Amino acid sequence: MKKLGMADLIHPLTLDAFMARYWQKKPYVGHGSPQRFAEIAAIPELASIDALLEAWRGEADAWAPRDTKNPLINASARQLPAFYESGYTLYLSKVEDHVPALAPIARKLERDLGLRQDDVYFEAFISKGTGSGFHFDPNVTINIQLIGSKQWCVAENKHLVNPHVGWSAGAEINEHMQRYARQPFPTRMPPNCRRFEARPGTLVYLHPGYWHCTLNHEPSLSLLFTINPPSWTDLLMDEIRDLMLKHDDGRELAFGLASTAGHEQKRQRLQHLIEAAGEAVAQLSADDLLADWGGVLTASFERNPQIACRVDAGRSGQDDVLVIQSGRKQERSVLAPDARQVLKWVSARKKSFRGHQAAEATTTVATTRVAEILEQFADAGLILREGSA
Structure with missing residues (x-):
């Protein structure tokens, strides 16, 4: 069965038109029947x-109605129905952990957008007679209204771009965000x-940082695709940290920072580490990092092309055996039935291919399993990964 993908979500708008006009530029709102998302419906x-509350087995946040000063509560699954009936908005994260049918839909969207596994996950909002105060999120969201209607108010954020964390009215502003904000944050939605009103079947796309708030006067359930890959800074800092941890001095605890004693020794050590960090950065290659990430x-x-392989059929219910030959060296390993399907597709490739193409071509094999099989083939030398040394 074909999985719901990005093109299905924004239909009848074409994917090329959506990317050119809306992606990371401005909101997109599409109205229609919930049945256009038949796989979710x-x-x-x-x-x-x-039904969703009955399926929920973990904790979730309960947000008090906006006209009260009650705190946010982390509630157990048993408490959620009572909070909902009391007018609280329920925020459920990683919904696919409780509704497994959503997981393959998240994986399909990742492939469509060229993202890594787990860069997309689902959230849900359940409420009646309430909503969310004005705020912005640090990630891309695609919100599908499933039940009830909801009033939306959205506005461009001229105070900052690409926020690394979210913020809501009345909350303390992150110190890093204060440094790169272009102007003080507002106390209310921009005029x-x-x-607009979101009805069952309405889709709302927002990119990071866009101001929005919602209000509903009836029971409401909305499902969000949350698209949250790491930032370039997060990725680079992880790489630099890995390189710096190889230095003995870099791993030493930084005693004496609040004292002037031994200042020159501390200064020299820190200067040495700064120079080492520069050398570490100089070692990084964009091509190698992109291949690794x-x-x-x-x-x-x-x-x-240096490796030949064949499959010896198993006898009497035994698994097939993969035989890999490199020169005079021969290695044999068990070949599971699903791995044989992937091998058949890979063996027919005369040009380079991407992992997601193998996943899309072998639909009877779970996507995560295809990834594992490709890793095994790469480790065995049967396939070569672009950018690998």
């Missing part, structure tokens, strides 16, 4: 608010905000 746990499903592979 058919999931029993999302058929009603009661030029756009207002891409993950199996977005990595590019090609058949290794």
Whole structure:
């Protein structure tokens, strides 16, 4: 069965038009029947608010109505129905952990957008007679209204771009965000905000930092695709940290920072580490990092022309055996039935391919399993990963 993808979500707008006009530029609002998202609409746990709450097995946040000063409460699954009936908004994160049918849809969107596994996950908002105060998020969200209607107000954020954390009215502003904000944050929604109503089947796309608030006067359930890859800074800092941890002095505890004693020794040590950090950065290669960060499903592979292989069929219910030959060296390993499907597809490739192409071509094999199999083939030398030394 074809999985719901990005093109299906924004239909009848074409994917090229969406990327050119809206992606990371401005909101997109599309109205229509919930049945256009048939794969989601058919999931029993999302058929009603009661069904989702019954399926929920973990904790979730309960947000008090906006006209009260009650605190946010981290509630257990058993408490959630009572908080909902009391007018609280329930915020459920990683919904796919409780509704497994959503997981393959998240993986499909990752492939469509060239993202790594777990860069996309689901959140849900359940409420009646309330909503969310004005705020912005640090990630991309695609919100689908499943049950009830909700009033939206959205506005461009001229105070900053690419926030590394979210913020809501009345909260303390992150100290780093204060440094890169272009102007002080507002105390209310900008007056030029756009207002609209989301009804069952409405889709709302927002990019990071866009101001928005919501209000509903009836039971409401919305499901969010939350698209949250790491930032370039996060990725680079992890790489630099890994390199700096190789220095003995860098791993030493920094005693004496609040004292002037031994100042010259501390200064020299720190200067040495600063120079070492510069040398570490100089070692980094954009090509190598992109190949490493891409993950199996977005990595590019090609058949290794120096390796030959064959499959010896198993006898009497035994597994098939993969025989890999390199020169005079021969290695044998068990070949599971799903791995044989992937091998058959890979063996027919005459040009390079990406991991997600193998996943899309072998639909009877779980995407995560395809990634594992490709890793095994790469480790065995059967395929070569682009950018690998």
